[in-house]
Amino acid sequence: MARTQGSHSASTGPKIRASAQRLFAQHGYAAVSMRQIAAVVGVQAGALYNYIPDKQALLFELMKQHMDDLLAARRAQKPAQSALAALEAFTRFHIGFHLDRPDAVFIAYMELRNLSDDNFVEIETLRTRYEGELTQILHDGLAERVFDVTDLKVATRAIIAMLTGVTTWYRNSGALSRSEVEDIYWLMVRNAVRLT
Amino acid sequence: MARTQGSHSASTGPKIRASAQRLFAQHGYAAVSMRQIAAVVGVQAGALYNYIPDKQALLFELMKQHMDDLLAARRAQKPAQSALAALEAFTRFHIGFHLDRPDAVFIAYMELRNLSDDNFVEIETLRTRYEGELTQILHDGLAERVFDVTDLKVATRAIIAMLTGVTTWYRNSGALSRSEVEDIYWLMVRNAVRLT
DNA sequence: GTCTATAATTAGATAGAC
DNA sequence: GTCTATCTAATTATAGAC
Numbered sequence: 001m002a003r004t005q006g007s008h009s010a011s012t013g014p015k016i017r018a019s020a021q022r023l024f025a026q027h028g029y030a031a032v033s034m035r036q037i038a039a040v041v042g043v044q045a046g047a048l049y050n051y052i053p054d055k056q057a058l059l060f061e062l063m064k065q066h067m068d069d070l071l072a073a074r075r076a077q078k079p080a081q082s083a084l085a086a087l088e089a090f091t092r093f094h095i096g097f098h099l100d101r102p103d104a105v106f107i108a109y110m111e112l113r114n115l116s117d118d119n120f121v122e123i124e125t126l127r128t129r130y131e132g133e134l135t136q137i138l139h140d141g142l143a144e145r146v147f148d149v150t151d152l153k154v155a156t157r158a159i160i161a162m163l164t165g166v167t168t169w170y171r172n173s174g175a176l177s178r179s180e181v182e183d184i185y186w187l188m189v190r191n192a193v194r195l196t
Numbered sequence: 197m198a199r200t201q202g203s204h205s206a207s208t209g210p211k212i213r214a215s216a217q218r219l220f221a222q223h224g225y226a227a228v229s230m231r232q233i234a235a236v237v238g239v240q241a242g243a244l245y246n247y248i249p250d251k252q253a254l255l256f257e258l259m260k261q262h263m264d265d266l267l268a269a270r271r272a273q274k275p276a277q278s279a280l281a282a283l284e285a286f287t288r289f290h291i292g293f294h295l296d297r298p299d300a301v302f303i304a305y306m307e308l309r310n311l312s313d314d315n316f317v318e319i320e321t322l323r324t325r326y327e328g329e330l331t332q333i334l335h336d337g338l339a340e341r342v343f344d345v346t347d348l349k350v351a352t353r354a355i356i357a358m359l360t361g362v363t364t365w366y367r368n369s370g371a372l373s374r375s376e377v378e379d380i381y382w383l384m385v386r387n388a389v390r391l392t
Numbered sequence: 393g394t395c396t397a398t399a400a401t402t403a404g405a406t407a408g409a410c
Numbered sequence: 411g412t413c414t415a416t417c418t419a420a421t422t423a424t425a426g427a428c
Contacts, residue, residue: 028310054405113222154372162357165361191392196392230421230422250423
């Protein structure tokens with residue numbers, strides 16, 4: 001089972017993505033060099049190009065994977081029995097998923113402008129699809145006459161912005177547990193849209 | 197009133213800040229070069245250094261000015277007669293102020309990590325001071341028994357994230373007028389925190 | 393105050409040895 | 411698959427002429 005000296009192909013690929021994700025989130029895509037990534041991985045810069053065609057593809061791959069994970073995790077949830085239950089499930093899911101992946105979330109929101117045109121369209125399509133999940137819930141709640149929402153799209157964006165904002169301040173080491181945070185946000189979301 | 201050839205000192209300084217603000221918002225601080233800024237201003241790159249010591253100072257100046265403007269505009273508002281009225285005034289003020297300055301807002305939220313440590317502390321202090329304005333309103337509303345808020349700080353951040361999110365999608369050319377947008381957000385904010 | 397020219401460094405990406 | 415070496419281009423910032 002001798003291994004070629006300096007060859008670590010099984011681990012290098014994932015390491016590149018993990019290191020790039022960390023560095024992009026910390027310093028920003030444009031501010032991170034291929035040499036920096038290589039240094040964290042533990043290889044020379046040239047070796048990166050055995051795994052990725054260029055820097056742009058690396059960014060796209062990270063964002064694509066994140067959006068695919070998000071949509072897959074959302075689909076894995078069991079259907080709710082009412083619009084109110086669905087909204088609660090969505091709220092708790094969104095907070096939990098995003099708090100689990102602070103780096104990926106940061107990149108997904110901050111580096112959209114650094115995607116090539118084609119890549120941007122693809123990511124934006126996935127993002128819109130995810131937004132649609134919440135819009136559908138609000139739509140159902142209107143039909144059930146349990147929600148009071150002036151504009152479905154605006155409400156969707158307002159709620160998602162509010163929930164995603166949790167990633168900018170929440171720390172696991174802080175005073176609040178995750179479920180406490182979920183409870184607080186859920187109360188606000190519920191009241192924000194519920195028919196009174 | 198002869199003017200030195202190639203000298204435009206009265207206009208170059210403001211032009212540099214305006215051009216940098218536009219470019220930083222579009223492409224990101226790290227992705228924009230001094231030559232790009234100079235090209236938009238209409239001078240050579242070296243001329244920029246008559247006005248700013250370095251690129252970092254340019255970013256800081258833009259963010260500092262934005263935060264100073266924000267706090268000054270907020271202070272210029274007349275006091276409200278109740279916590280509910282104060283919350284409505286804050287909501288409409290925040291939306292209007294941010295929609296007026298999409299580039300400055302984008303930079304203020306996206307480029308925090310590109311500030312030097314000292315500069316970051318200074319901007320963060322101003323941001324926290326602004327947040328405190330909303331926290332105070334929520335605090336007063338609790339005392340008046342018109343608000344129901346589990347955690348003042350979390351509610352503050354949730355509301356600000358929701359409101360600031362308007363800048364990511366609102367366009368003047370869109371279907372909704374500004375006051376319609378303000379109305380929609382105000383309804384959601386009010387319901388989110390009001391005692392029921 | 394702006395220009396041209398340049399110093400010093402760094403960038404993304406590739407070629408070829410092993 | 412990784413390394414060393416390198417190409418080409420771009421970067422921030424400065425020096426000195428005008």
